[in-house]
Amino acid sequence: MSTRITLAVAHRVIIQLRRDRRTMAMLLVLPCLLITLLWWIYKDANPQLFDQIGPALLAIFPVIVMFLVTSVTTLRERSSGTLERLLAMPMGKLDFLVGYALAFGIVAAVQSVLAVAVSVGLLGLDVVGPLWLLTVVAVVDAVLGSALGLFVSAFAQTEFQAVQFMPAIVIPQLLLCGLLVPRDAMPPFLEAVSDLLPLSYAVDAMQHLTTSTSTGQVWQDVAVVAAFAVGGLALGAATLRRRTQ
Numbered sequence: 001m002s003t004r005i006t007l008a009v010a011h012r013v014i015i016q017l018r019r020d021r022r023t024m025a026m027l028l029v030l031p032c033l034l035i036t037l038l039w040w041i042y043k044d045a046n047p048q049l050f051d052q053i054g055p056a057l058l059a060i061f062p063v064i065v066m067f068l069v070t071s072v073t074t075l076r077e078r079s080s081g082t083l084e085r086l087l088a089m090p091m092g093k094l095d096f097l098v099g100y101a102l103a104f105g106i107v108a109a110v111q112s113v114l115a116v117a118v119s120v121g122l123l124g125l126d127v128v129g130p131l132w133l134l135t136v137v138a139v140v141d142a143v144l145g146s147a148l149g150l151f152v153s154a155f156a157q158t159e160f161q162a163v164q165f166m167p168a169i170v171i172p173q174l175l176l177c178g179l180l181v182p183r184d185a186m187p188p189f190l191e192a193v194s195d196l197l198p199l200s201y202a203v204d205a206m207q208h209l210t211t212s213t214s215t216g217q218v219w220q221d222v223a224v225v226a227a228f229a230v231g232g233l234a235l236g237a238a239t240l241r242r243r244t245q
Contacts, residue, residue: 063144198225
């Protein structure tokens with residue numbers, strides 16, 4: 001893997017994203033709007049509930065949005081023949097995948113800063129732990145979504161098929177991550193399954209930051225999420241085809 005080539009790939013992706021205003025709006029504005037909508041829903045009915053599920057949403061939204069955008073964008077590169085032309089150059093698969101992950105990671109950092117600023121600064125989300133660490137967790141979650149999107153794009157033939165992977169990859173994690181029911185209150189089998197899913201650790205890290213000033217457990221959860229992200233990139237490199245079929 002070449003650092004120069006990886007950075008060139010990342011620069012190219014960022015330029016493409018800047019030109020696509022609808023995608024940028026989905027990446028940067030949509031999470032803020034969804035969090036604001038949820039706050040509005042509970043504003044009069046149950047304000048405390050927003051403080052309970054708001055941190056989980058800060059972990060979930062980046063994964064969902066980045067998964068969708070990354071998988072569809074990578075499919076578009078492959079179906080248009082761009083990926084085949086790029087890989088015909090002196091470029092490794094990891095150069096391509098890490099370049100994409102780096103580009104979306106930068107966008108994820110901006111997305112996370114905006115979402116955290118809106119949630120804490122405007123909507124009054126109560127955070128006990130370090131605010132900067134909350135942003136770090138959100139960025140790692142978004143990189144996880146990008147890695148999963150890059151991985152599943154290798155198995156889809158069309159953009160519609162890429163979107164179809166979401167019910168299989170993301171929604172089970174959404175149901176078992178602790179958003180709806182605390183994980184320790186689930187049946188033992190489902191709790192064991194949730195322990196194997198990366199989104200569970202992302203949500204745990206966010207919720208821990210809102211209830212405790214201790215950061216040891218948060219860093220452990222971040223390490224697990226990062227390991228899943230690296231694993232997703234490695235699997236993506238192993239399954240990425242140089243030729244478009």
